[in-house]
Amino acid sequence: MSNVLILGAHGQIASLARTQLLQETNHHLTLFLRNAQRIKHVDASRETVIDGDATDAQQLTTAMQGIDVVYANLGNARIEDQARAVVTAMNNAGIKRLIWISTLGIYDEVPGSFGRWNHQMLDGGYLEHYAAAAQVIEASDLNYTIIRPAWLSNRDVVDYETTQKGEPFKGTEVSRKSIADYVVNLINDPAKEVRHSVGVNQPHTDGSKPSFY
Template sequence: MANVLILGANGQIARLVEKQLLNETDHHLTLFLRNAGRLTITDPTRETVIDGDAANKQAIIKALDGIDIVYANLSGKNIEDEAKAVVGAIDRTVVQRLIWISTLGIYDEVPGNFGKWNHQQLDGGYLEPYAAAAKVVEDSDLDYTIIRPAWLSNKNIVSYETTQKGEPFKGTEVSRKSIADFVVKLINDPSLEIDHSVGVNQPNTDGDKPSWK
């Protein structure tokens, strides 16, 4: 059993991770988010909710008491500031394991026409802060895993493959359920993918853009 801190706990992937962990493990979950009233707790014996701002280092330090693994499901234009707060907070504790959700394209690793399309969609305010945030995580001395999902869908499917930093990104899309499954796998075996930045896509989805675009 592990004590898991989920930052950005109201995110769609985070809620899927929460559900899967409650169904398949005996881990205790500390759910950290703004406006905590948005969350409905299903198992109060295994879930603790904290209302807080992920850019507030002191709030995160307080939430880290007794935690074994941090899973950060954060987003927004201030994600670099959040990364600095998260890394800075963890550095003040005995916690070492961080799972960080990022996005594809932060290393200009997406090839071909899809890569050009991805830049057109995400340059100018999205890729730049996500890349900066990932660098904060990579420059830390934490046992991190950065996850770079393809374009996300709500398909009811768990099917994915991975690539590593330095390899061309594969595919164009992946389901949120697949990313949640990968996160749960890392939580259940924290020794996996240490200090790796992992691209995640659904196999056989190569093309110029995701299927719904």
Template sequence: MANVLILGAHGKIAQLVETQLLAETDHHLTLFLRNADRLNVTDSKRETVIEGDAADKGELIKALDGIDIVYANLSGKNIEDQAKAVVSAIDRTNVQRLIWISTLGIYDEVPGNFGKWNHQQLDGGYLETYGAAAKVIEESDLDYTIIRPAWLSNKDIVSYETTQKGEPFKGTEVSRKSIADLVVSLINDPSKEIRHSLGVNQPNTDGDKPSFY
């Protein structure tokens, strides 16, 4: 059993992770988010809710008490500041393992027409800030895994493959359920993919853009 801190616990992927962890494991979940009223706790013995700001190092340090693994499902224009706060807070504790959700394209690793389309959609503040946040994580001494999903769908499937940093990104899309499954697998085996940055896509979804565009 592990004590897992989930940052951005109201996010769509985070909620899928929470549901899967509660159903398949005996881990205890500490759910950290800005507005706690948005969450419905289904197992009060295994879920602790903390209202806080992930850019506030002091609030994060308090939330990290007794935690084994941090899974960050954060977003926003201040994602780099959040990354700095998360790394700085973790450095003040005995926690070492961090799973961080980012996005595809932060290394300009998406090839072809899809890569050009991805830039058109995400340049101008999004890729730049998420890339800067990932750099903060990578320059830390934490046992991190960065996850770079393809464009996300709500398909009810678990089907994914991964690429490493330095390899061309594959595919155009992936289900949120697949990303959640990958996160759960890393929580269940924290020794996997240490200090790796994983591109994640659904196999056989190559094209100029995702199927839902």
């Protein structure tokens, strides 16, 4: 059993990962989020809920006491500040293992017409923040895995493949359920993909943009 801290625990991928972890493992989950009353149906024997701000390193340090794995499902214009706070708190708490959700395109690794479309959609205040946050994580001495999902769908399917940093990104889309499954696999095997940045897509979804656009 591991003690897992989920940052941004009300997010869609985090909610799916939480459900899967409760169903398939005996890990204890600490759910950290703003407005914690949004979390419903808490299993008091398996879950602890903390209302907090992911840009506050002291709050994060307190939440990380006794934690084995940190899974960060954060995002917004302050994600670089969140990354700095998470790294500081993990260093303060003496924790090494971090699973960090980012996005495709932070290394300009998406080829062809889809790459151009992705830049048009994400440049100008989104991609730049996620790229800066990833740089903070990669500059740390943490045992991180950065996950770079393709464009996300709510399809009820688990089907994905991966690429590594330095390789061209594949595909255009992936289900949130697939990303949640990948996160759970990393939590269950914390030595996997350490200090790697991994692109995740659904096979056979190549094109100039996702099917739902």
